[in-house]
Amino acid sequence: MKEGSEDFPKVLSPSASISAPAPGFSNTLRKISRLARKELRESLRDRRTLATLIVMPLIVYPLLGSVVQKFAVSRIDLNAPAAAVVVDQTLSPGLQSLFAVPDASQNETTAQNETTAQNATSASVAAGNDDSTRSGDLQDSGKNQKSDDSQARLEDLTKQLLEGKLPDGQSSIDGVETTIRLEKYIQPPGTDLESIVREGIADVAVLETLPHQDPVTGVVTQSEIRIIARQGDAFSTKAATEAARRISAFRDEYVRAVLDQTRFGRQVMPAISRVSLQSTGPKESPLSAFVPLMLVLMTMTGAVYPAIDLTAGERERGTLEMLIAAPVSRRNLLTGKFIAVFTVAVLTAIINLTAMILTLYGTGFDRVILGEGASIGMFLQVLSLLVVFASFFSAVLLSITSFARSFREAQAWLIPLMLISLAPGILSLMPGVRLTIGLALLPLVNIVLLGKELFQGIAAPHLFVITLVATLTYTVLALRLAANVFGSDSVLFANNSGGGSLSKRPVELTDEVSKSQGIGYLLALLPAFIVLAGLRGRLVDPLNLSGQLVLSGLMTLLLFTIFPALLTTWNRVRTTSAYAIRSFPPLALLGAVLLGATLWTLSYEALLLGKGTAAWTKLLSNPKLQELAQRLTQETPLLLRLLTLAVIPAICEELFFRGFLMSALLGRSERWKSALFTSTFLFAAFHVVVDQSLTLERFPATFMLGFVLGWIRLSTGSIFPGIVMHAVSNGLLLSLTELQPLLARLGLDLAVKNETHLPAWFLAISTGLSLIGAMLIHRSSRKARKQHHEESGP
């Protein structure tokens, strides 16, 4: 800078800004692309991004490929360790001959195991070059007189078995079924066969008991060959299986030889042969689910760093302020960032997919994992899937990292997200899990499963579409959330001391449940629910429905009232404001009763309408749930049902969803719309996951109920009318069976399975009453607002 003010050249004009506003959509697009380009340039210059983008896949896949290859090869490696079979010295020599004799060299190192001098001579058998030193054993056995022919057959069989061939002539090296080498050791005198196996000195013991007659009873016990293995030890179990296979093959051959001596001949004993056919169904290899999971995880890793860097990182470094000081809307800023993160994620996906397919091709695994082998079409399909996933995950990442004030905090937030993401991924690893409509709606699971099926070439087109649409919907939702968070003052300029620490109890009373309290409790709710639901099944016999009901009521009370109340009390949130415990106009109560009594007819009709279409029928008819409902009405007293399924849920769920949660969502803002929709969605979603099976059919009805309840709470400003409506609605549905005679007199038949529509006159009346109820609430709401305004006014 030049010295002295008169030296400044005429760079700056007196007043007018040269920033020319150019409104319009094309300008918005131009600006977003400008923002995205800069974010990308910045990200790509960062070595850390490049590391995850290029270096990781280039190293990980070849490395994994070679490891898997090595592992797969070692399964048929003859040099793999042999299992030690310990036998009693008295075991029939024919059986003894079924197991190879260890190498002399090995013999020296394993002092525990003794080999007899006789077997030491045939040590070379173990290596595979059998020089038929076995014949002596069989001759010595002398249990039966055998023809030379059958003896030769036995020798042949033994030889085959020792070479690791299956008795029917199949080679063992044909893929899945691999044999294990078995080496024989003689039981040292004074030891116990079982303890030798138990202590792990040998892997398997073979014990023979000869037939004998009980001198007292005269009962003849059958001879038995017992194979002893160690429980839970895969190698020992495998060795025992192999030993059993050899012994039964040997026994079969022996029986045939005996049959030859009779008039039946060996022909009466059927031979067992096995034919393996190429399956026309999905070819399931554990790798075929692992590979898409791997791709998904790598795509996630690629997006994580830029997502943190462009939000929390930018805030931490202090560059965000100059960015938001520019005339760009925060939504556009976030869109630019999203495009950048998304691009990096897609680049990661492309590089990973390419590296992976090349690795698969190079190691020859492509035929194992890919149904039809690698093709351009499949590559593009999987890529499109990954692109959609990348957009979804980028949006989710941004919505989370936008909360964070620093890089470190963002990382702390993301670790649980990654862990949560891993769980559905692992679920889809389970063999036989196929994509269904329900699963196609579950984020992440749908991508991994669809990826697996695309690889196998068995993906259904409509599920492909559903998965893509669902994922894109979640993307938009996550982006909206991110834009809301990113733009909020409290996140942009939060002082770091305010970050709700657990140990620090606030000194002063506050009116609202804070966002972090709300989110924190929601996160804790699901695991708590699962644990408590499990406990419920443990504490009381699941067949005791009354007991179950009582525990359910207690659970609702704990989760939705007592725990939140403890949280808010600890944080000194004013109870009356947090749970909207306020007075309400009496007419609103009448409106709530009317709505509670009539609204169900609409959801009932909606359910029936939905049932008309074939796709929904499958989804909606849940026989398990219907059966449970029937049993409940038969086996439990009505009063108990009303208390535990209507009154308690009405009070507790209202206090939680429309009180606690609504307060956290609203905060001090006037954004009632998003609070209403979010709380309603969570309410409906909770009722879907409440059972072990996802009961999707409950979603529309509970969403409608939740929406109306949320609206009542916001309109009247009080929790009570909602509680009344909720209780009336639940109670009416529960006592339907008891009301059946009354309804029948009115000519109503109300069983969903009968699928009869309600009569028009009834529908008309109930809809009319619903409208009156809504009107009453709407009217009283204006009054309530006015009153509230006067109270809180200056």
Add this chain to the structure above:
Amino acid sequence: MAMSDSEGRTDAVIDVRDLVKRFPAAAGDVLAVNGVTIQVSAREVYGLLGANGAGKTTTLRMMLGLLKPTSGTARIAGFDVAKFPEDVKRNMALVSASAALYQWLTPRELMHYFADLYDVPAAAAAARVEQLADLFELRKFMDRQCAGMSTGQQQRVNLARSLMHDPPIVLMDEPTRGLDIVGSKRIFDFTSHLKNIGKAVIFCTHRLDEAQRLCNRFGLMFRGRLQLEGTLDELRSVTGRESLTDMFLDLMAREQQIDLDASALKVSEASAGKR
């Protein structure tokens, strides 16, 4: 509070009235800005002075529309901040010591980027980058990444990029923080230059001695309130003190006395303002 002046200024390009900002916090609300009214005209450097945490930065952020005021209005270059946030931003530059540069970009890229964000036409932007590079002597490192620059260099680049759109109003938030004597002097000289060519400048600092030499008018902020306002002469006649530092010390002593006298409620409110 000196309100006398506020109604009379019709030529003010910065016109904020009764700004209040209340931050919600777990331990009760924080009243960061409590009824601040400021008017600044072109060819004026207004010194917004006060200790750290007095509410200066929050006031600036509300002027720019970065923070939504709890109550009060702000008009910048005739635009209402609440209604036309983008027009307001177009007419303002924010030079902040707390702002950092993008480490992986070069000053040239950075300046072009901001030119685009402010819709500066490409040709004008290219010319301007060259001019500003000369003005702030950035030539030597125009194409080097910002990561390796000294504080002084970064501050100059920051100034250059914030002036890419040549706005009529410049907000300077502690622009000399972390700079050495030479660097500070450059900023002062440049601020005078901005005033001379007709810009309206708000200069925020807690260093009262340097402000005294630079600014035409002053506003002393303390605990979210604008306690004293006027030209140096006006302030001297009101307070009977010669230097801004002495005035400020008096102010603090007076506030502390009020604190002692006030009721429990008053104490909690004042302490909230202090935070």
